[in-house]
Amino acid sequence: MQKAAIEKNNEMIAAQLTPVGRETVQDRVYSELRRALIGGLFEPSQVLTIRGLADALVTSTMPVREALGRLITEKALEALPNRSVRVPPITLERIDDLLRARSLIEGEAIALAATRMNPRQIASVEAMLGEWDEMRALKHKKDIDREATLNQSFHFEIYRCCGSAVLIPMIESLWLQSGPCIRVAIYAFSDAGEVDTAHYHRSIVAALSRQDAQAAREALVADISRPFAFLRDKLQSTSKEG
C-alpha cells in the first residue's frame, strides 16, 4: 500500500497550486453590481434593465436577473410597480434614516470590536492609516475611488473583529443602501475643498488601541455623520432653490 506516498505527492502539488475557486457567473455579476453601487457608479433614480446589464457584463440575462433580485431584497435597488428596477432616489428622510441605522449598528459593532481586538489586529488597521497618508501625500487630490476602497477596507477590517456573523451582513447592506447617496456627497466634497478625514480615523484607532468602546463608538459616528450632514445641507439648499 503506497497510500502514504500518494498522499505526500498530492500535498506537494497542493503546495504549488492555488485554489481556482468555484465562483458562479451569478456571483460575479452580483459582486460587480455591488461594487458599482457602493462606488456610486450608478446615479440615484437611475433605471437598470436586465438585458442592458447583461450586454454590459457580457453574459446572458439569467445571472443578471437573479443578482438584481438579490439586490432588491437587501434594498440596494428598488422594484417599481412597473416591474422595472432602479437605484433608490435620495430623500431627506432616507438620509436621516440611513444615518441613524448606521450609527446604531456600526456603533455597536465597533464597540464590540474594541473589547475584542488583539494587538495584532490593531496594528493591522493602524498600518492602513499610514498607507492612507502616503497616498494622500503623493497625489494631492484625485483618485477618489482608491480612497473610497481604502476607507471601506479600514471600516470592515474593524467590524470583522466584532465577532458577530449577524451584524456584519447588515452593515454591508447598509453600505450598499447608502453608497449612491454617499458618493454624491463625496464628489461634492472634492469640489468644495477637502476636509481632514484622516483626523477621524486616527481618533478611531486611538480609541481602539486603549480598548475604549464608548470613545470608539463616538469617533465612528462622527466619521460616518460627516458625509451625511454635508449631503443633507446640499439637498436642503437645492430644494430651497427649486
Next chain:
Amino acid sequence: MQKAAIEKNNEMIAAQLTPVGRETVQDRVYSELRRALIGGLFEPSQVLTIRGLADALVTSTMPVREALGRLITEKALEALPNRSVRVPPITLERIDDLLRARSLIEGEAIALAATRMNPRQIASVEAMLGEWDEMRALKHKKDIDREATLNQSFHFEIYRCCGSAVLIPMIESLWLQSGPCIRVAIYAFSDAGEVDTAHYHRSIVAALSRQDAQAAREALVADISRPFAFLRDKLQSTSKEG
C-alpha cells in the same frame, strides 16, 4: 364633450371592483417560504432542493431558485459549498448573536415608536391584547401557530410606527433568521408548561401608552429574551449529555 359622464361611470365601476393585484409566482413562492421559515416548518440543518420545492409548490424551478437566492442573501437560508442550500443550524454563538442584534435593533425601533405612536395606534395594539386573551381563554393550550401569528402582528404593528424604512426590513430579516431557532424553543415551551407571556406584552403596551421609550425598550428585550434563554439552556444541557 361627455368627459365628465365617462369619468363618473368609471368611478362607479371602480367602486364595485377590487384591484386584482400583480403578484408574480416568484413573490408567492418567496412569501410562502418566508412563512414556513418564520413558522418553523423547516427544521434547522434541513436541506432544501429547488426541484423538490418546485414540486411541493406546484410550479417550475425558475421562481423557486430566485426565491431561494433572495432568502440566502438575507441569511434566512445558507448556501453550502456543495451548492446545496439548507436551513442554518442552531449553535450557541448564533443564538447569542441573534438575541443581541434583535435587542439592539428592535429595541431602537420600539423606542422610536414610543415617541411617535398616536392614541389611535396605541388603542389598536391594545385591542390585540384582548383578542389574545380571548383565544387563550377558549382553548387552554394548543394552536401555537395562531399564537405565533398574533405575536408577529403585535410586534410589527408597533415597529411600523417607528417611521424607519431602513430598520423594518432588517427586523424582518432577523425574524426570518431566528424563526427556526425560536420555533424549537416554543415547542419545548408548550411541553415544559406555559409561562405567562401576556405579562410582557402588557408591560410593553403600558410603556408605550405613557410614551416611556426606555421602559418600552426594556420590556421588549425581556419579551424576546425569554425564548432565547430557554433555547440556550436546552442546548447547553443536551450538549452536556452528548
Next chain:
DNA sequence: TCAAAGCAAGCGTGATCACAAATCAAATCA
C-alpha cells in the same frame, strides 16, 4: 390643432433544455 386610438419595439417573467458537478449505490479489487 389636438387628443385618443392603434401599432411596434422593448421589457420582465416563467418554462424548458443542455451541461457539469455532486451524490449514492452497486460492483470490483486487494
Next chain:
DNA sequence: TGATTTGATTTGTGATCACGCTTGCTTTGA
C-alpha cells in the same frame, strides 16, 4: 471483509424561447 472505483441518478447553473405587459410613437378622427 473492507476500501476503492465505477456508473447511474439527481442537482444546480446558464442559455434560450414564448408569452404578456408596458411604453413611446405614429396615425387617425373630430
